[in-house]
Amino acid sequence: MEAAEASLLRQFPLLLPQNRAKTVYEGFITAQGRDFHLKILLPEDLQLKNARLLCSWKLRTILCGYHQIIQQRMKHSPDLLSFMMELKMVLEVALKNKQEIHALPPPPLFYSSLIEEIGILGWDNLVYADSCFSTIKLKAEDASGREHLITLKLKAKYPVESPDCFVDFPVSFSVSWTPQSSLISIHSQFLAALESLKTFWDVMDEIDEKTWVLEPEKPTRSATARRIADFSMDCGICYAYQLDGAIPDQVCDYSQCGQPFHQICLYELLHYYTSSFQMSMCFIFSSCPEYIHGLLLTHKLMWLRGLQTSRQSFNILFGECPYCSKPITLKMSGRKP
Numbered sequence: 001m002e003a004a005e006a007s008l009l010r011q012f013p014l015l016l017p018q019n020r021a022k023t024v025y026e027g028f029i030t031a032q033g034r035d036f037h038l039k040i041l042l043p044e045d046l047q048l049k050n051a052r053l054l055c056s057w058k059l060r061t062i063l064c065g066y067h068q069i070i071q072q073r074m075k076h077s078p079d080l081l082s083f084m085m086e087l088k089m090v091l092e093v094a095l096k097n098k099q100e101i102h103a104l105p106p107p108p109l110f111y112s113s114l115i116e117e118i119g120i121l122g123w124d125n126l127v128y129a130d131s132c133f134s135t136i137k138l139k140a141e142d143a144s145g146r147e148h149l150i151t152l153k154l155k156a157k158y159p160v161e162s163p164d165c166f167v168d169f170p171v172s173f174s175v176s177w178t179p180q181s182s183l184i185s186i187h188s189q190f191l192a193a194l195e196s197l198k199t200f201w202d203v204m205d206e207i208d209e210k211t212w213v214l215e216p217e218k219p220t221r222s223a224t225a226r227r228i229a230d231f232s233m234d235c236g237i238c239y240a241y242q243l244d245g246a247i248p249d250q251v252c253d254y255s256q257c258g259q260p261f262h263q264i265c266l267y268e269l270l271h272y273y274t275s276s277f278q279m280s281m282c283f284i285f286s287s288c289p290e291y292i293h294g295l296l297l298t299h300k301l302m303w304l305r306g307l308q309t310s311r312q313s314f315n316i317l318f319g320e321c322p323y324c325s326k327p328i329t330l331k332m333s334g335r336k337p
Contacts (some may be wrong), residue, residue, distance in 0.1 A: 008081045015040075015084065022046075029059075029084065031091040036062070040080070048083050049075045062094050105132070106156040113159070117183040125187065138187055142194040144202060148221065150190050152183070168221040169197065212251060229260060237265035252328055266328075269319070 005022075008015070014035065015027035023042040028035040037056040042048070051074060055063065063070065069090055077083035114133055118126055121138070127149060128137040137151050153164040162177035165186065175181075175189050201221065208219060212229040219226065229251045235243065236259040248260035261269075311318050318329050 004079055004081060008084070011081065012084050025080065029088060029091065031088055032095050034095075036091070042080070046080075048077045048080065051083075053087075059091075062098060063091065066090055066094055106158070110154075110156065110158060114154070114183075121184050121187055138183070138190070140187065140191050140194060142198050142201070144198060144205075146201060146205075146221075148190075148194055150186070152186065167193075169193065170200065170222050170224045171197070214251065235260065235262045235265050237261055237269055252326065 012027070012029065014030065015025050015038075018024040018026050021044070023044065023046065024039070025042070026039040028037055030036075036059040038059060039054040041052040041054070043050045053070065053074065070087065073086040073090070074083055077086060111133060118136075125138050125140070126136065127139045129135070134154050135151065136154065137149050139147055139149050141147055148168065151166040153166075155161045155163065159181060160179050162175065162181075163186070165173065165175055167173045167190070173190075173193055175186050177185075204219070204223075204226070207213070207226055207228070211226075213219070214227045214229055216223055216226075235248045243262045243264065246262060246264070248262050250261045250263050250266050252259045252261075316329060318327065320326065320328060
């Protein structure tokens with residue numbers, strides 16, 4: 001008990017007990033160099049869940065909107081020291097948010113120079129600007145016609161202070177900045193960086209266009225890797241590569257599996273699941289130009305009969321991947337393949 005009181009006095013020297021039972025504490029809590037008056041009333045058992053917090057008008061105004069959070073922290077704090085630490089963190093967050101809300105706007109010169117720079121750069125290159133012009137987005141095209149965006153966070157002392165720049169690049173991007181720099185210089189450096197990355201993006205676009213990319217599903221310009229379906233692998237159902245001249249052209253939707261199948265094989269497999277009667281494997285794979293030996297047929301038939309999770313809705317078959325059991329779908333044309 002004495003150790004806890006010593007820790008409380010060390011962390012909050014301006015908060016002192018007002019009676020011998022130490023059920024009343026009054027004083028100040030300090031945050032960001034400012035002192036705020038408060039009073040804490042504890043029950044006889046000193047349990048924080050039944051305590052009361054009385055704040056000065058100034059502190060109550062700052063903590064407006066945080067009452068529920070403070071009540072939760074008080075309810076779950078094991079002792080007064082723990083609660084005071086939690087209260088101080090909440091107070092610091094509240095002070096920071098208040099400062100951002102009530103921050104002084106930039107001087108008129110900030111807006112006039114910014115409007116002039118955008119006019120020189122071209123208003124067609126401005127994609128977005130918030131109401132305060134503190135955040136703007138500029139666009140640019142590389143030599144291959146791809147459009148790219150750069151987001152700028154402008155500070156009140158712009159152009160004395162460099163804006164923060166955010167781009168979708170596979171490498172880091174930093175601008176060379178002086179108090180005489182402007183949006184035009186940033187845009188020029190942005191274009192130079194785009195040119196240096198042109199070859200990389202050309203290669204990645206060719207991969208996206210000419211291969212089946214499993215992941216990422218929607219690659220960003222900063223993505224440097226692709227997971228590609230390997231169609232050199234045999235079909236996971238008939239274990240053949242070519243089937244009537246066709247190669248496996250369906251892949252499991254689950255990115256960690258990616259097992260390829262012939263469309264006809266996957267159709268027959270999922271269609272079998274949706275049928276109310278049993279079919280022989282010879283009928284299921286009747287389209288296969290090669291006979292499958294009896295042991296393989298028996299193994300597959302036992303396996304198929306053990307799974308009844310497939311269903312059909314119009315021309316779409318829903319089932320499970322035979323390898324990873326993740327959901328897999330197959331959209332068929334108006335007629336059976």
